[in-house]
Amino acid sequence: MLSGLLPVLGVVLMLFSVTMLVPLGFSWVLQDGALAAHASAAGLTLGAGLLMWLAGRRHRRELRARDGFLLVALVWMLLPAAGTLPLLLQLPDLSFTDAYFEAVSGLTTTGSTVLTGLERLPVSLNVWRCLMVLVGGLGIIVLAVAVLPLLGVGGSQLYKAESAGPMKDEKLTPRMAETARGLWGVYAVTAAVCCVAYHLAGMSWVDAFLHMCSTMGLGGFSSYDASFGAFDSPAIEAVAILFMTMAGINFALYFVAVRRRSLAVVWRDVEARVYLLVMAVSVAVVTLFLMAHRVYPDGLTALRHAAFNVVSIATTTGFASVDYAQWPIFAPALMLVLCAFATCAGSTGGGIKLIRSLLLLKQAQRELVRIVHPRAVVPVTLGGRLVPAQVLASVIAYMLAYGAVNLVASFVLMASGLDLVTSVTAVIASVNNTGPGLGQVGPAGNYQGLTDLQTWVCTVCMLLGRLEILSLLVLLTPQFWRR
Amino acid sequence: MLSGLLPVLGVVLMLFSVTMLVPLGFSWVLQDGALAAHASAAGLTLGAGLLMWLAGRRHRRELRARDGFLLVALVWMLLPAAGTLPLLLQLPDLSFTDAYFEAVSGLTTTGSTVLTGLERLPVSLNVWRCLMVLVGGLGIIVLAVAVLPLLGVGGSQLYKAESAGPMKDEKLTPRMAETARGLWGVYAVTAAVCCVAYHLAGMSWVDAFLHMCSTMGLGGFSSYDASFGAFDSPAIEAVAILFMTMAGINFALYFVAVRRRSLAVVWRDVEARVYLLVMAVSVAVVTLFLMAHRVYPDGLTALRHAAFNVVSIATTTGFASVDYAQWPIFAPALMLVLCAFATCAGSTGGGIKLIRSLLLLKQAQRELVRIVHPRAVVPVTLGGRLVPAQVLASVIAYMLAYGAVNLVASFVLMASGLDLVTSVTAVIASVNNTGPGLGQVGPAGNYQGLTDLQTWVCTVCMLLGRLEILSLLVLLTPQFWRR
Ligand SMILES: [K+]
Ligand SMILES: [K+]
Numbered sequence: 001m002l003s004g005l006l007p008v009l010g011v012v013l014m015l016f017s018v019t020m021l022v023p024l025g026f027s028w029v030l031q032d033g034a035l036a037a038h039a040s041a042a043g044l045t046l047g048a049g050l051l052m053w054l055a056g057r058r059h060r061r062e063l064r065a066r067d068g069f070l071l072v073a074l075v076w077m078l079l080p081a082a083g084t085l086p087l088l089l090q091l092p093d094l095s096f097t098d099a100y101f102e103a104v105s106g107l108t109t110t111g112s113t114v115l116t117g118l119e120r121l122p123v124s125l126n127v128w129r130c131l132m133v134l135v136g137g138l139g140i141i142v143l144a145v146a147v148l149p150l151l152g153v154g155g156s157q158l159y160k161a162e163s164a165g166p167m168k169d170e171k172l173t174p175r176m177a178e179t180a181r182g183l184w185g186v187y188a189v190t191a192a193v194c195c196v197a198y199h200l201a202g203m204s205w206v207d208a209f210l211h212m213c214s215t216m217g218l219g220g221f222s223s224y225d226a227s228f229g230a231f232d233s234p235a236i237e238a239v240a241i242l243f244m245t246m247a248g249i250n251f252a253l254y255f256v257a258v259r260r261r262s263l264a265v266v267w268r269d270v271e272a273r274v275y276l277l278v279m280a281v282s283v284a285v286v287t288l289f290l291m292a293h294r295v296y297p298d299g300l301t302a303l304r305h306a307a308f309n310v311v312s313i314a315t316t317t318g319f320a321s322v323d324y325a326q327w328p329i330f331a332p333a334l335m336l337v338l339c340a341f342a343t344c345a346g347s348t349g350g351g352i353k354l355i356r357s358l359l360l361l362k363q364a365q366r367e368l369v370r371i372v373h374p375r376a377v378v379p380v381t382l383g384g385r386l387v388p389a390q391v392l393a394s395v396i397a398y399m400l401a402y403g404a405v406n407l408v409a410s411f412v413l414m415a416s417g418l419d420l421v422t423s424v425t426a427v428i429a430s431v432n433n434t435g436p437g438l439g440q441v442g443p444a445g446n447y448q449g450l451t452d453l454q455t456w457v458c459t460v461c462m463l464l465g466r467l468e469i470l471s472l473l474v475l476l477t478p479q480f481w482r483r
Numbered sequence: 484m485l486s487g488l489l490p491v492l493g494v495v496l497m498l499f500s501v502t503m504l505v506p507l508g509f510s511w512v513l514q515d516g517a518l519a520a521h522a523s524a525a526g527l528t529l530g531a532g533l534l535m536w537l538a539g540r541r542h543r544r545e546l547r548a549r550d551g552f553l554l555v556a557l558v559w560m561l562l563p564a565a566g567t568l569p570l571l572l573q574l575p576d577l578s579f580t581d582a583y584f585e586a587v588s589g590l591t592t593t594g595s596t597v598l599t600g601l602e603r604l605p606v607s608l609n610v611w612r613c614l615m616v617l618v619g620g621l622g623i624i625v626l627a628v629a630v631l632p633l634l635g636v637g638g639s640q641l642y643k644a645e646s647a648g649p650m651k652d653e654k655l656t657p658r659m660a661e662t663a664r665g666l667w668g669v670y671a672v673t674a675a676v677c678c679v680a681y682h683l684a685g686m687s688w689v690d691a692f693l694h695m696c697s698t699m700g701l702g703g704f705s706s707y708d709a710s711f712g713a714f715d716s717p718a719i720e721a722v723a724i725l726f727m728t729m730a731g732i733n734f735a736l737y738f739v740a741v742r743r744r745s746l747a748v749v750w751r752d753v754e755a756r757v758y759l760l761v762m763a764v765s766v767a768v769v770t771l772f773l774m775a776h777r778v779y780p781d782g783l784t785a786l787r788h789a790a791f792n793v794v795s796i797a798t799t800t801g802f803a804s805v806d807y808a809q810w811p812i813f814a815p816a817l818m819l820v821l822c823a824f825a826t827c828a829g830s831t832g833g834g835i836k837l838i839r840s841l842l843l844l845k846q847a848q849r850e851l852v853r854i855v856h857p858r859a860v861v862p863v864t865l866g867g868r869l870v871p872a873q874v875l876a877s878v879i880a881y882m883l884a885y886g887a888v889n890l891v892a893s894f895v896l897m898a899s900g901l902d903l904v905t906s907v908t909a910v911i912a913s914v915n916n917t918g919p920g921l922g923q924v925g926p927a928g929n930y931q932g933l934t935d936l937q938t939w940v941c942t943v944c945m946l947l948g949r950l951e952i953l954s955l956l957v958l959l960t961p962q963f964w965r966r
Contacts, residue, residue, distance in 0.1 A: 069854075329902060334894060363883070364880045368953065368962075370877075371634070371954075394850055396847075396850075396879050397846060400844070414813040415772070421903055423812075470850070471854075474855060477851050479851075480855050
């Protein structure tokens with residue numbers, strides 16, 4: 001089974017080595033002393049990819065659906081390994097555990113960090129960390145829109161149905177490669193605009209590039225320990241809020257919107273509409289709550305900090321402009337719950353995805369009606385479309401696996417000695433690819449203080465969350481490996 | 484709609500007033516000075532019941548399924564109101580909010596208390612508190628086995644299918660009243676044996692009676708602030724463990740076992756078997772954990788305290804023999820999670836019920852197989868029986884409502900100023916009818932320090948949890964009230 005995948009993995013590694021030229025370029029221009037590390041990393045990755053391609057070339061065969069699961073898992077485990085190289089080569093004190101955590105955190109667009117003193121790192125290392133978020137974000141969009149629906153994981157068929165609806169009218173070629181290319185175009189253009197907007201709002205070009213990467217991927221890496229607190233600029237925060245919100249919407253919708261030259265497509269999408277509503281209401285609620293508790297001297301300041309930090313956490317980005325863990329607990333707890341539900345499928349955000357939550361709500365509502373009218377036939381619909389029973393069953397299985405992973409991982413962290421709040425929120429922040437939790441891993445702390453075991457638990461959680469859990473769990477079933 | 488229910492409610496109130504003769508008798512014999520309170524309470528309750536019966540007599544009509552929901556809700560809101568009378572009449576400083584909380588806590592067999600100095604209360608008041616647990620426990624068994632399956636709430640049809648399976652062979656009359664009578668017999672005999680066993684283990688007859696009530700109802704009220712810590716007796720704890728474990732199993736099984744004169748019925752039941760396994764494994768895990776952390780000087784002491792407190796919380800009883808909140812957090816957190824899952828349907832325990840959890844696990848497992856073999860037809864079975872899709876859908880709706888109630892209530896408590904751990908665990912302990920949470924409401928604390936709003940939130944949670952959530956939520960749908 002594996003040998004057939006080797007050439008594909010080799011190509012992916014070789015492509016990945018090309019992205020390493022970006023930090024290498026930065027290092028060259030800025031003379032930050034990390035040139036050798038980037039060059040070696042790129043060379044090693046290219047070499048490894050080439051070897052795999054050569055070794056597997058003879059076994060080349062048509063890939064089947066089942067290979068998809070293994071391929072997705074291997075790509076998301078192998079790329080972080082390559083991603084550690086620039087970090088390990090430049091920072092001799094960094095352990096492989098921590099470097100792998102950092103790379104997984106980037107490529108899964110989580111944005112948790114085990115590093116401190118980010119300002120003192122060679123700039124090109126921060127470029128590499130953030131670039132992994134940008135690359136990971138694109139990978140995830142393609143995964144969610146083009147790959148997972150084919151594999152039928154956790155109701156993701158529904159995303160396809162939903163987004164393929166309008167897209168079919170436009171004769172979007174259904175093949176994976178072409179879908180990927182279309183998404184890539186939209187993503188690249190939005191990223192460029194975001195970078196320019198950050199610069200116009202006052203960031204240096206380098207900072208603009210770095211934070212554009214983290215914003216587009218909803219990853220939350222920064223080149224400052226204080227994250228957006230380092231800028232203290234309402235204009236920069238406004239740009240961030242705009243692009244975080246945009247990146248939390250299904251990119252397939254933008255693709256269609258561009259073709260049709262009309263944003264109505266986005267607004268007509270149920271999920272996107274509810275998403276915007278959830279964001280607006282959450283910001284309003286937290287603002288009022290902060291005002292009621294007189295956390296800030298005036299309403300405008302409360303609105304400013306609520307808007308930035310709520311959108312940042314709810315979209316699973318993880319930037320912070322203030323230490324919101326100091327707010328009365330209702331607010332940060334609400335933000336953490338939002339990160340589990342609020343983003344749209346096909347975005348770079350993490351979590352359960354809004355469409356799944358909507359579906360489950362509809363299902364519960366139907367059941368209430370059925371209790372009163374046991375013989376009534378009440379179909380579950382979403383956006384006027386009937387939801388097949390099979391999709392509902394998949395979503396439910398996904399939710400169960402999601403709950404089980406959160407529970408088990410939290411208990412492992414507790415057993416390893418972490419306190420209740422840190423354990424539970426570290427797992428939530430990792431599984432939902434958000435980044436900061438509360439307690440020891442709050443916005444003012446980070447993941448540096450964890451033991452190796454604890455770090456690995458969070459690493460596995462980030463991967464599980466990013467790959468929609470079931471597509472990894474399925475690899476553990478005997479049925480998968482039977483011919 | 485309401486007028487048709489009045490005579491039924493009146494009869495229930497009159498029957499309830501009869502149970503008030505028990506504490507009255509205790510007060511008479513023990514001369515504890517609360518005689519007037521009990522007599523007035525019984526008289527008022529009888530009078531109110533009589534009035535309702537008289538007022539509604541003319542509107543008497545056949546009750547339909549939909550009346551069932553309203554009746555169940557009204558009974559469980561009205562009886563606590565009557566239950567407050569002995570407390571309010573004897574304790575002039577007690578507010579109605581607190582008295583209602585205490586009565587709901589008793590009748591829902593939760594066992595949370597807002598009272599301290601229990602040793603200084605008139606004994607008959609403690610008798611009344613504990614008796615409410617015993618009465619509530621019987622009510623809940625009848626509700627779960629005979630009423631909810633008819634109403635089709637949250638997959639409870641399945642309990643019926645499961646327990647009606649063996650029972651049908653025995654020609655158990657399916658009518659509610661006869662089922663209730665059979666269960667009542669089993670319950671009464673077990674209670675008598677439990678009382679004698681507590682006395683033989685060293686309790687006074689009064690203590691034996693009080694704690695028998697709390698044990699059978701899995702309620703957890705005690706006449707000592709220190710709960711079972713006041714006895715510090717391994718023999719008494721062993722009796723408690725035995726009867727708590729027994730009360731956590733579906734009473735319909737005992738009923739069949741008595742008829743067949745064989746306990747094999749219990750062991751053949753999937754849910755009961757998994758339940759016993761979960762208890763054994765949990766006790767073993769916590770014992771080993773306590774030993775590894777050297778919480779107690781030797782393994783036997785660790786086993787003793789783990790066995791008692793784990794079984795107490797996992798069965799949703801809520802007795803404590805030590806302040807287990809001082810154990811490393813892994814253990815108490817695990818115990819709280821168990822209380823949400825571990826008890827059997829048709830027992831006096833609270834929570835989601837093991838059968839629902841098993842069903843969901845099977846559903847998730849099936850989905851993993853389906854991902855690998857998309858065209859395979861894999862039915863969900865439990866104990867060799869096929870589970871209808873409708874039952875699965877009901878269970879899922881129940882789980883969603885359960886999750887939503889926990890979330891919303893936790894956030895209300897947080898917004899009201901409680902800390903994260905207290906808020907979340909108070910809600911878990913209330914919704915699952917367990918009693919002690921962690922933080923401020925931990926085994927060494929109680930619910931006395933809560934504000935009125937916070938107390939009402941917990942009261943509503945106890946009622947929602949006890950009535951399987953959906954059967955209360957359905958009253959909020961417009962469909963229910965439409966003719
Ligand atoms: K993210
Ligand atoms: K209970």
